Each structure stands twice: as structure tokens, then as C-alpha cells.
Amino acid sequence: MPETVLGLVHNATTLLFGVYISAAFLGIKMHRKNILTMFIFSLCVGIFFVLSFVLFGERVTEQLYPLIIHLPLVLFLTLYYKYRAALSTLSVLTAYLCCQVSNWVGLAALDLSRKLWVYYCVRIIITAAVFLLLIRYVSSASARLLQKPTGSIMILALMPTVYYLYDYTTSVYTELLYSGMKVVTEFLGFVLCIAYVLFLFLYFKQYEGKCEAERKHQLIEMQHSHFEKELDTIRRSERELSIARHDMRHFMLNVSSFIENGEYDKAQKLIGEVTDAIAKTPTLRYCKNELVNMIIGSYAEKFRLVGCELECAVQIPEALPFSDVDLTAILSNGLENALQAVTPLPHEKRFARIEMRMNGDKLLISVKNTFDKPPVFADGIPISQRQGHGIGTQSIVAVTEKLRGNCQFTANDGIFILRVIL
DSSP states (O other): OOHHHHHHHHHHHHHHHHHHHHHHHOOOOOOOHHHHHHHHHHHHHHHHHHHHHHHOOOHHHHHHHHHIIIIHHHHHHHHSSSSHHHHHHHHHHHHHHHHHHHHHHHHHHHHHHHHHHHHHHHHHHHHHHHHHHHIIIIHHHHHTTTTSSHHHHHHHHHHHHHHHHHHHIIISSOOOOGGGGGGTTHHHHHHHHHHHHHHHHHHHHHHHHHHHHHHHHHHHHHHHHHHHHHHHHHHHHHHHHHHHHHHHHHHOOOOOOOOTTTHHHHHHHHHHHHHEEETOOOOOOOOHHHHHHHHHHHHHHHHTTOOEEEEEEEEEOOOOHHHHHHHHHHHHHHHHHHHHHHSSSSGGGGGEEEHOOOOOOOOEEEEEEEEESSEEEETTTTSSSTTSSSSHHHHHHHHHHHHOOOEEEEETTTEEEEEOOO
């Protein structure tokens, strides 16, 4: 009789362990409502378990356990708590794997004592201890892990899935595990080895992809920082020119005074300083937007230095709903790529044009230029074969996606075209 009672307590604690740990692994909070809801669910499936035990016996109930307990638990977590089925399945399989701690310790105690009541007592105690440890130290980390992308989830699912299938195949639905056949007893090691190798392959492949993405992100962030400094430089030059224009009367008086006093060197130096300030700052007005005007003006001068006239057709309002850094990243990268492309060409083949206009509430940007060597495309995006290059294009794509726009790169008949819609 005591063994029967202990057996019932053991089954109840194992069931509660599986339900609450599966929920905790998903990150479900253990407040009063959830605790009560999960207890009611446990009571319901427990009733079905008892009915199956009474009607069909222990062996059949053990074989039906996945249908009586595990499947309803997956559906409960998926439908009631609105988690993805894959995540719910993984949490249940992981909880099942954790049950093997008490199972092994209990079997060890049974072998030593040869008493069934000792087995049940040890399992109940170990189940409670493992439950407390998992809730305290593992559940929160598991919940964060299960928020990772699908690829990461599939990696995490390898071990518990392999063990679950092996355990039920060899010890529940068949007696292969206890047949004494070496090929069966060694099969778990074989399967775990394959699973581990797959885990390493998938994990490191994903890790390398993550590192590459982080590296590109860092480069783009560095480029944004560079653009912020470039903007400051352009604005500072613009302010200096504005001050120089505003103070032109004073400048002329100072120059006249130096000449009258025979201080020709000072007059010449002052003229040179003002000339440099004017030369460094774009003086043409391409549009009403000051930022765009400064960027185009800055690059127009760079194009002139390589013997190419940058054609401009810009019709945009004074204010645009984008941050200065984002807009600078797109325009500067587009124009910089065009500048790099036309520079190796003979003077007569150098061509670059930028167009900007509004179409309703959308900003349309187009940068066209000739090129020397046809670009190589990957997934519709031009990639550079040279080390350290190609980040500009990735930056354009990243910023465009961030602003929920789209961009397109084409190269036909010697003309490369960047189109951006924001």
C-alpha cells in the first residue's frame, strides 16, 4: 500500500514538473493565475492518465503517454499562451530530458536498495530539487534563448529531440534497450555523436554569420560617425563662408587699409584666407534643402577635380522627414560610389548625374554614372572584390531598410543606376 501511494505521488510530481518546467522554459510568469491555470490543466490530463491506467493497464498507458500528456501540453502552450508550436514542442522535449536526472538517480537507488519505495522516494525528492534549481537558475536563460531566430531554435532542439525519440523507440514501444544487443546499447552514443557534430556545424555556421553581420554593422556605424563629422565640416565651412560674405565690407576696408599702409603681405594673406574659405564651400544652390545642397555641392567639387561635371536635377522641398545622418549616408555613399566608378575612365567617358524629386509623399533618388568594369551582383546588390570596399552599398541598403523604403541597383549599357524610394 505505501508503495502504491508513493507511486501515485511520484507520477503526480513528475506530471507537475513537466507542465510547470515546460511553461517556465518559455518564459511564462509564475503568478497566481498561471499557477492555477496550469494546475487545472495538470489535473485534467492526470484524470485521463488514471482512466487509461485503469482501462488499459500500465504498459499501454506508458505507450500512450505522449498522446495523453505531451501532445495536449504542446497544444495548451501553443493555443492558450500563444507560443509558436515549435517553441512549445522544444520546451516540452527539454522538460522531458530534464526528467531523466531523477530517473537515473532513482534507478541507482533501486539497484542499491532493491526496494521500490526507496526508488519512489528518491525520485520525488530529486524531482523537487531539480525543479527548484531549474526555476531558480535556468528558466530565465532558457526563455531568452527561445526568443532567438528559428535557426538557433533548431540547433537547441537537436539533443532533446534525439533523446526523446531514442528513449521511446528502444524502451517504451520496444524492448530493444534491454535486449543486450550491443548495436542497440551503443546506438545512443552514435546518435548523440551525430547530433553533437550537427550542433557544432550549425552553431558555428550561425556564429560566423552573426560575427559577419556584426562586423558589417560596426563598419556602417563607423561610416555614419564619419558622415556626422563630414556634415559638421561642411556646415562649419558654410558658416565660415556666410560670415565671410557678411563681413565682406569689413574685409574690403581691411584690405584697403593694408594697401594704403604698404602692408601688401598682410593684404595678400587676408585675401588668400577668404578665397580658401569660399573655395571649400559650395556656392551653387541646387535645391531649397540646405543639407542636400551642401552634400551635392561638396561632391560636385570632388567630381570637378577628376574632370567630370556632376549633373544635377533636384526638386525637393526645404524640409524632409529623414534624419541628417540617414540622408547623408544614402547620398554620400551613392555619390562616392559614382565618383570611384568614373575616375578610372577616360575624360570623355566620365558621366555622373543625380536626380531627386518628390512623388506624392515619397522621395525618389537616382544616381547614374558610367563605369570601367561591370559590377558583380549578389542577390541584386553589387559586391566589391576589393578588401575594405563595398560597405557603402551595404550602408545604403541598411539605411533604406531602416526607413522602410527600397533600393535597386542596375548596370546596363555601361551605365550604373542606383534608385532609392523613401
